[in-house]
Amino acid sequence: MSAPESSSPIGVFDSGIGGLTVARELMRQLPNESIIYFGDTARVPYGPKSPDTVRRYSHEIATFLLAQGVKAVVVACNTATAHALPMLREELPVPVVGVVEPGARAAVRASTNGEIGVIGTVGTVNSRAYHRAIHALAPHAHVRARACPLFVPLAEEGWTDHAATRLIAQEYLEPLVETHVDTLVLGCTHYPLLKPVIGEVVGRGVRLIDSAEETAAETGRLLAEREMCAEPGSIVRHRFVASDAPDHFLTMAERFLGAPVESMETVTLG
Amino acid sequence: MSAPESSSPIGVFDSGIGGLTVARELMRQLPNESIIYFGDTARVPYGPKSPDTVRRYSHEIATFLLAQGVKAVVVACNTATAHALPMLREELPVPVVGVVEPGARAAVRASTNGEIGVIGTVGTVNSRAYHRAIHALAPHAHVRARACPLFVPLAEEGWTDHAATRLIAQEYLEPLVETHVDTLVLGCTHYPLLKPVIGEVVGRGVRLIDSAEETAAETGRLLAEREMCAEPGSIVRHRFVASDAPDHFLTMAERFLGAPVESMETVTLG
Structure with a gap:
């Protein structure tokens, strides 16, 4: 070789x-x-x-x-x-x-209030990899992570603009929005396909970080x-x-x- | 041994x-x-x-x-x-x-009009295993199969009674109901957890067959x-x-x- x-x-x-x-x-x-x-x-x-x-x-x-x-x-x-x-x-x-460090770095750069949301699979959220990567750059940031297990199968079904997807996104994301995150890391490679719905649910005040x-x-x-x-x-x-x-x-x-x-x-x- | x-x-x-x-x-x-x-x-x-x-x-x-x-x-x-x-x-x-034959047998026994619906994963539906098992017993039955990929993650999330689950079930099942199936085989071991929602969407005129x-x-x-x-x-x-x-x-x-x-x-x- x-x-x-x-x-x-x-x-x-x-x-x-x-x-x-x-x-x-x-x-x-x-x-x-x-x-x-x-x-x-x-x-x-x-x-x-x-x-x-x-x-x-x-x-x-x-x-x-x-x-x-x-x-x-x-x-x-x-x-x-x-x-x-x-x-x-x-x-x-x-x-x-x-895929973790680049997203974490962009999130730290984008956040002005230090309240950073992260969404991903159960495995990614439980691994706390984004917590560690964000805290290594910004020790005082608050990281709010949430697993969204239905997003992967929704993306694979191609239901990127379905009423059910919107309901599910609301259920997953509203608790994060209530904690006033100003930045949200899409911490799963499937999630960019759902970016429009996610953006709609969290509103324009939240900057989306696309790890891809x-x-x-x-x-x-x-x-x-x-x-x-x-x-x-x-x-x-x-x-x-x-x-x-x-x-x-x-x-x-x-x-x-x-x-x-x-x-x-x-x-x-x- | x-x-x-x-x-x-x-x-x-x-x-x-x-x-x-x-x-x-x-x-x-x-x-x-x-x-x-x-x-x-x-x-x-x-x-x-x-x-x-x-x-x-x-x-x-x-x-x-x-x-x-x-x-x-x-x-x-x-x-x-x-x-x-x-x-x-x-x-x-x-x-x-x-799990296929027992469900197929019960469906053939239950159906009076010979219109049998089957729901399962993409793999199960594509395998046509239920088609074969039903036709072996009732060669003239019509089998209408539909993959419902979101049902497994919904069952695992425990969202058995969520508005999104109902919307998704409607989207998956209404085309089957329109073909006048009188029997529906739950052809995936996860689906019994969603039986109440599925039953509600298809209505009392459709008999549900629980393969478990x-x-x-x-x-x-x-x-x-x-x-x-x-x-x-x-x-x-x-x-x-x-x-x-x-x-x-x-x-x-x-x-x-x-x-x-x-x-x-x-x-x-x-």
């Missing part, structure tokens, strides 16, 4: 399809870069799994991505970021970007720092790999990427 | 916690029987996984249950029943009961036929085993069983 070059692809992985919102942002912000996306659809979701199991899976995927010659690894999964990021940074010879956007921006900065950006005019090739059920992946990918995926590969890990 | 006796436990498995509704019915209908429940929480959900993967997982779990000396195996998971039941019946030395109830009844019949029922006054002991995240399992188990689970074991498979 030769050392990665600036023309090498960026590896992106998630427990399933949610991380495609990060891939979409990478494509938008870094149009010269090629991407290899790995969705661990055979073992999704990671949220309810133990930290050790999530670390084992993350290690397997990172090993696969490295073997494909990636120049950086983006952990586009909040659970894997919460449990496996320090381990991956230690063991991988390429830069590793998680922030993570892509951070990846761009990191590559620029290391002079590893692909040249303008590079041949761009995106690959999509899933560990199971590629048909389901293809159906969802169009919803998440906003564009069709032409081909898929299936790779079994573990 | 000695041959199972009438005092041996019944093995029950599911991809996660949904099969606990079947375990609950077994406890209610067969109060002398001991149960070993295996929830494959490390690999849940099975729905989006390929048939081969589901068969491999089912084989591993059945092997584990047999090693515990079970006298019968109840496949309390629609996906595993759809993909793995014939294989398990061939390879196991004990009777194997699935039917599967427990079928298990009782099968044991009686083979003279393998536990004696009245037997020492009853239930064991709950999960492949990961026992805390989450314990929280959910109370919701699904309607009673607390006192202890849990964790076993890693595969």
Whole structure:
């Protein structure tokens, strides 16, 4: 395996399809870069799994991505970021970007009253990863976290503008709004699809932080720092790999990427 | 490993916690029987996984249950029943009961107009397992199947009587009601928790078939036929085993069983 070059692809992985919102942002912000996306659809979701199991899976995927010659690894999964990021940074010879720090940093920058809301899966909220990342930057910030377990299946159903989605968003978010948060981190890669409904429910006074956007921006900065950006005019090739059920992946990918995926590969890990 | 006796436990498995509704019915209908429940929480959900993967997982779990000396195996998971039941019946030395046939049989018995609705996960609906089982008994029945992906997370959230749940149930079920089904099979082990809302939406003219109830009844019949029922006054002991995240399992188990689970074991498979 030769050392990665600036023309090498960026590896992106998630427990399933949610991380495609990060891939979409990478494509938008870094149009010269090629991407290899790995969705661990055979073992999704990671949220309810133990930290050790999530670390084992993350290690397997990172090993696969490295073997494909990636120049950086983006952990586009909040659970894997919460449990496996320090381990991956230690063991991988390429830069590793998680989804938690970029969102936390943007939230601290955006908040004027120090009341920051975070929404995510049960696993992400229980991991307190956003609490830690925000407090590392702003020790006096108040972090109000809330798990919104129905948002993922609503996003996957494509019910982004349904009356039920609005009711559910109200139930989840009104307690946060009442605590006067002025900034809300969408701490799950599925949630950008529900941004319009979430924005409507929390109102214009609350700034929404989209971790997918922030993570892509951070990846761009990191590559620029290391002079590893692909040249303008590079041949761009995106690959999509899933560990199971590629048909389901293809159906969802169009919803998440906003564009069709032409081909898929299936790779079994573990 | 000695041959199972009438005092041996019944093995029950599911991809996660949904099969606990079947375990609950077994406890209610067969109060002398001991149960070993295996929830494959490390690999849940099975729905989006390929048939081969589901068969491999089912084989591993059945092997584990047999090693515990079970006298019968109840496949309390629609996906595993759809993909793995014939294989398990061939390879196991004990009777194997699935969740599809008992529900299909009860539906055919209940329907007077031959218009039968089936609701389940995407995986169960796409497998057409209920179509096949119903048509094997009633070749002229019309089967109208509909996937209801939000019902599982709603049941797990405990939102069994929420306005959003009612809206979602209306959206899913009204097209079925319009086709004049007179019988509706709850083809997912989570759905019995939503029976009141589902019943309200479809109206009193539609008979609901609860596969958990039917599967427990079928298990009782099968044991009686083979003279393998536990004696009245037997020492009853239930064991709950999960492949990961026992805390989450314990929280959910109370919701699904309607009673607390006192202890849990964790076993890693595969």
